[in-house]
Amino acid sequence: MNKGIFITAEGPEGAGKTTVIGMLSQKLEQEGYRILLTREPGGIEIAEQIRRVILDKKNTQMDARTEALLYAAARRQHLVEKVIPALEKGYIVLCDRFIDSSLAYQGYARGLGIKEVFSINRFAIEDMMPKLTLYFDIEPEIGLERINKHKNREVNRLDLEDLDFHHKVREGYANLMNDYPERMVKINAAQPIESVLREAEWKIKEIIQRESEKDLKE
Numbered sequence: 001m002n003k004g005i006f007i008t009a010e011g012p013e014g015a016g017k018t019t020v021i022g023m024l025s026q027k028l029e030q031e032g033y034r035i036l037l038t039r040e041p042g043g044i045e046i047a048e049q050i051r052r053v054i055l056d057k058k059n060t061q062m063d064a065r066t067e068a069l070l071y072a073a074a075r076r077q078h079l080v081e082k083v084i085p086a087l088e089k090g091y092i093v094l095c096d097r098f099i100d101s102s103l104a105y106q107g108y109a110r111g112l113g114i115k116e117v118f119s120i121n122r123f124a125i126e127d128m129m130p131k132l133t134l135y136f137d138i139e140p141e142i143g144l145e146r147i148n149k150h151k152n153r154e155v156n157r158l159d160l161e162d163l164d165f166h167h168k169v170r171e172g173y174a175n176l177m178n179d180y181p182e183r184m185v186k187i188n189a190a191q192p193i194e195s196v197l198r199e200a201e202w203k204i205k206e207i208i209q210r211e212s213e214k215d216l217k218e
């Protein structure tokens with residue numbers, strides 16, 4: 001049985017996910033929580049290798065289903081090698097992207113179908129869904145402008161998709177918000193960083209409180 005809490009961060013490019021969960025992980029650690037901060041695709045050696053293949057700008061010929069399968073493979077390995085052991089030890093796992101990225105990017109924006117992409121991911125994750133998903137909502141124009149300003153960030157193959165693709169990604173997330181209102185919360189990521197941080201922290205504290213009460217009752 002998992003004693004920890006699995007939390008994911010989702011959203012279009014440049015929404016601020018990495019910045020916000022990085023800052024929150026430090027804050028929560030200082031408050032005494034055991035935190036594992038990780039990311040997808042990646043987080044462990046095999047998945048980082050898969051990440052390099054998927055995101056390499058030279059791989060323009062990659063088929064959409066191959067792309068979806070590679071993300072799912074990286075996800076599987078990352079879960080079994082890193083996420084599940086940490087949850088078993090009682091860590092709060094903060095993961096930068098997870099299955100909803102596949103559903104929004106490959107399922108909706110690439111047009112493979114949300115249900116179809118969910119089904120290959122079901123094989124990868126079994127029933128390991130997050131307890132909470134923070135969805136950082138941003139207009140793609142603002143998000144892309146942010147990452148273009150960020151000189152040290154390497155532009156990857158997915159970033160180079162046209163604006164229409166990035167709008168579809170956001171539409172895909174809007175569909176997921178409708179489908180999973182019990183675990184997904186939307187945060188307006190266009191706000192100043194302090195407000196985004198505050199909202200994300202509230203949501204995380206709420207789930208920590210809820211889960212600890214559940215533990216006490218069990």
Ligand SMILES: Nc1ncnc2c1ncn2[C@@H]1O[C@H](COP(=O)(O)OP(=O)(O)OP(=O)(O)O)[C@@H](O)[C@H]1O
Nearest residue numbers: 013014015016017018019146147150189191192193
């Ligand atoms: N609320 C904000 N207002 C203004 N700039 C922000 C805000 N949040 C993050 N940024 C800046 O936007 C840039 C992108 O942020 P970050 O890398 O955290 O986004 P991301 O959602 O993880 O992007 P990606 O998924 O594309 O890697 C960074 O330079 C960051 O400092």
Ligand SMILES: Cc1cn([C@H]2C[C@H](O)[C@@H](COP(=O)(O)O)O2)c(=O)[nH]c1=O
Nearest residue numbers: 040041071097098101102105106158159
């Ligand atoms: C997990 C996952 C990711 N993607 C896309 C989303 C981004 O364009 C890149 C990852 O880069 P980031 O800087 O770490 O955000 O990959 C995807 O299309 N499908 C997925 O399942």
